[in-house]
Amino acid sequence: MENKLMLMIPGPTPVPEQVLLALAKHPMGHRSGEFSKIMAEVTENLKWLHQTQSDVLTLTVSGTGAMEAAIINFVNTGDRVLVGCNGKFGDRWAKLAQAFGLDVVKVSAEWGQPLDPEAFRAHLEADTDKKIKAVIITHSETSTGVLNDLETINRYVKAHGEALIIVDAVTSLGAVNVPVDDWGLDVVASGSQKGYMIPPGLGFISVSAKAWQAYENAKIPRFYLDLGPYKKNAAKNTTPFTPPVNLIIALQTALNMMKAEGLEGIFSRHQRLMTATREAAKALGLGLFAPEGYGSPAITAVAPTGLDAEQIRSVMKKRYDIALAGGQDHLKGQIFRIGHLGFVCDRDILAAIASLEASLRELGYEGFTPGAGVAAAARVFAQ
Amino acid sequence: MENKLMLMIPGPTPVPEQVLLALAKHPMGHRSGEFSKIMAEVTENLKWLHQTQSDVLTLTVSGTGAMEAAIINFVNTGDRVLVGCNGKFGDRWAKLAQAFGLDVVKVSAEWGQPLDPEAFRAHLEADTDKKIKAVIITHSETSTGVLNDLETINRYVKAHGEALIIVDAVTSLGAVNVPVDDWGLDVVASGSQKGYMIPPGLGFISVSAKAWQAYENAKIPRFYLDLGPYKKNAAKNTTPFTPPVNLIIALQTALNMMKAEGLEGIFSRHQRLMTATREAAKALGLGLFAPEGYGSPAITAVAPTGLDAEQIRSVMKKRYDIALAGGQDHLKGQIFRIGHLGFVCDRDILAAIASLEASLRELGYEGFTPGAGVAAAARVFAQ
Known part of the structure; x- marks a missing residue:
């Protein structure tokens, strides 16, 4: 399409x-x-x-x-x-x-x-x-x-x-x-x-x-x-x-x-988008590259241990038309990065996490309860 | 409007x-x-x-x-x-x-x-x-x-x-x-x-x-x-x-x-737009700032002896919504510049010259036969 x-x-x-x-x-x-x-x-x-x-x-x-x-x-x-x-x-x-x-x-x-x-x-x-x-x-x-x-x-x-x-x-x-x-x-x-x-x-x-x-x-x-x-x-x-x-x-x-929207609104929205993305990644059993407390509200780097990050990006792009960023230089293949900066709303994160779950399934990764990522993000949004 | x-x-x-x-x-x-x-x-x-x-x-x-x-x-x-x-x-x-x-x-x-x-x-x-x-x-x-x-x-x-x-x-x-x-x-x-x-x-x-x-x-x-x-x-x-x-x-x-359009088409169009603009200015009794043979096919600078170039620009903008460029630095007020570069066709030059004639009339300048500028441009376009 x-x-x-x-x-x-x-x-x-x-x-x-x-x-x-x-x-x-x-x-x-x-x-x-x-x-x-x-x-x-x-x-x-x-x-x-x-x-x-x-x-x-x-x-x-x-x-x-x-x-x-x-x-x-x-x-x-x-x-x-x-x-x-x-x-x-x-x-x-x-x-x-x-x-x-x-x-x-x-x-x-x-x-x-x-x-x-x-x-x-x-x-x-x-x-x-x-x-x-x-x-x-x-x-x-x-x-x-x-x-x-x-x-x-x-x-x-x-x-x-x-x-x-x-x-x-x-x-x-x-x-x-x-x-x-x-x-x-x-x-x-x-x-x-x-x-x-x-x-x-x-x-x-x-x-x-x-x-x-x-x-x-x-x-x-x-x-x-x-x-x-x-x-x-x-x-x-x-x-x-x-x-x-x-x-x-x-x-x-x-x-x-x-x-x-106001500065407070902008900052709290980005904080929420980041928290939801990080919680979802954790619920899916994926590693977070930035330690707790140091995550950027603009972008979350995910380190999918045991999986090729480039393969995940490729399926996300081909099947769900979502462009994620890859790892740069020596990080290529080790991490993928989900941007949540600017004109991004809660729904976008839900769509991305749901598509990520589906992509992981397609790649045969079974280290999570189906729906766990979306549920974790939804919990953040419900607060 | x-x-x-x-x-x-x-x-x-x-x-x-x-x-x-x-x-x-x-x-x-x-x-x-x-x-x-x-x-x-x-x-x-x-x-x-x-x-x-x-x-x-x-x-x-x-x-x-x-x-x-x-x-x-x-x-x-x-x-x-x-x-x-x-x-x-x-x-x-x-x-x-x-x-x-x-x-x-x-x-x-x-x-x-x-x-x-x-x-x-x-x-x-x-x-x-x-x-x-x-x-x-x-x-x-x-x-x-x-x-x-x-x-x-x-x-x-x-x-x-x-x-x-x-x-x-x-x-x-x-x-x-x-x-x-x-x-x-x-x-x-x-x-x-x-x-x-x-x-x-x-x-x-x-x-x-x-x-x-x-x-x-x-x-x-x-x-x-x-x-x-x-x-x-x-x-x-x-x-x-x-x-x-x-x-x-x-x-x-x-x-x-x-x-x-092709390179030849682009170059000959600009040459024609310049020639028509210069011929029109001459027919209106206005001076040309660049000597014959050295006019830029992108822009024609007109030196309206005895008239304030800024006044002409102002009337052209207010009455006909045409933006012309003024003189820069010490040339301010002495020249105005008609751009004819890029996405410009013969009709645009006719519109600009016709509006220039009307603006000059409005300013009380009578040093030309009404319609002489447009006629001069049209002669170039007819060739």
Whole structure:
């Protein structure tokens, strides 16, 4: 059957119909008064979503482009940075920082385990001559479904006093509480195809007053990703370069939907979707890759001991037209990942778990009571 | 009346209905086999459009991001580059090159005049120790409506033997002949919201074998805009970072429309639209900013002596819902620009010229025989 695909990967995520229709509107001029009004509204609502009074800038980039801008605008070649590495994205930021000549100190944990805040504390407390200029953290590590303890790590960064905290919130913003001003997060990067409920193509970066001070002395060559002109133009409700107007108009619609649901509603829904998915996996006798208390509300990584994760994904796709994500790099075949980020409701989880049960049966796996997964999810939803 | 806007700016350009509908399709996973098939087809058709057997890479960026990648991947800090400056975009590339520490030699002409190929010849012939590593040319200078003589300048670059030719073809590709392989153009950058007939959000870069050799020794720090990983992934019909899948699917549709029209058809249509627009402006007694023989097939800049160009734009917008572009920087108020790039037909030009006549009358300008502009355009279309 055509056009029945159900996307349960961590991005692109499902897009609501009214957002798709907004996307399909004929473009308007990006220097028109009409478009400026939309930019003004979008920027206000981005600040609401980030819980900040400071700047939130919009760039035409993938998430990686947003993270590059989030780093290179605020440090200098040779600067020491701590990079949290417990998955594919943490590792990517270490590589990115190295490409720009930063002195990268990796603070690592095994893939599937959370970063240890105490390890950051040790590095930061030992740094009495304040050589560490930034701490770079992946909040929700998409590759493993682990939510790192940003709040605690950030507290140690604040105690250090000098270092900026730079956050990859690509799959946490719009899924879990990221109170930018309350926590004093200096730079927070995210991407449109995640909690924002729109297709890929836009990156967002919030910047604190302290980060803007660091910007004044940051000399790494840059032009397209230089955030200064974005700030200057945002003050006039415009952008330095032609923005993807259709995506901005889609974003306007999506942000209004998010405001109607409210931050509390959004966060508790994602928490519920994650809990139901995790409980269902346990009831089916499948392993969870992220330990209890560190599951990402955006994505659940399931480790089906004794079964090939790729086979499960394949049956889910062929028989039930549900796209799940596989394991990346050395995790391929060991885990599959169920995305529950953005425009996802309780029914979607029930459909996914029911299809997972059916797929497991088809593969001859009998390690669970039929219906146990759906029942476990339903128990969470009934609470 | 709502939703009657007619876009006649040089980008975003009008988007065909079937492309808008393709854009509104539900996203698919960018790592799926289905999406890889689309990427393969799109890349093949981009090569057709560029008239090249070499690579054409697709990035999530505005045109400026594409030009940055087109430059920083192939030169080193301190390298001497010649930059053609006869408008806002040429000036922008000089600034960009300076931001990355290149030794920029500007080869300038007044805004509205074409670059002088002999000036390039002089610089290139005098460079006997081959210090010039690249020549950077804006083919169609969008800010002034001037088409620079790329073919001749490129011939002098080829005679030099060492320097790469790097081309901003943002408003020339898909409007006028840019035979990448025939001319041996090393790096050609363009953007989606122009001749491609889709909204902004994608940049394209073709890269010659000679440019890939220069890439091997190019050391300017880069990550998101590093073209190596794009090439490597394109060979597997994928991208290093999440692409804007909806725009790619829209591009698939648009490129198929372009193939159906054929390169000759596309180029002769743009030539005809330009000629009709220029003839009409002359018949209305309005000045043309670009001299005869150097008009861009993408955009015509009109200099209405004795009239405020901004007033004309304002009446055209308010009374006839036609968006024209204004003059940029010091040209504001002195010129207005009629975009005729991409999804534009003869009827659109007649509508624009007829509305321009009516607007001029409304402003009390009587320097033309009523109907003379439309008649002049119609004469071109009748040929």
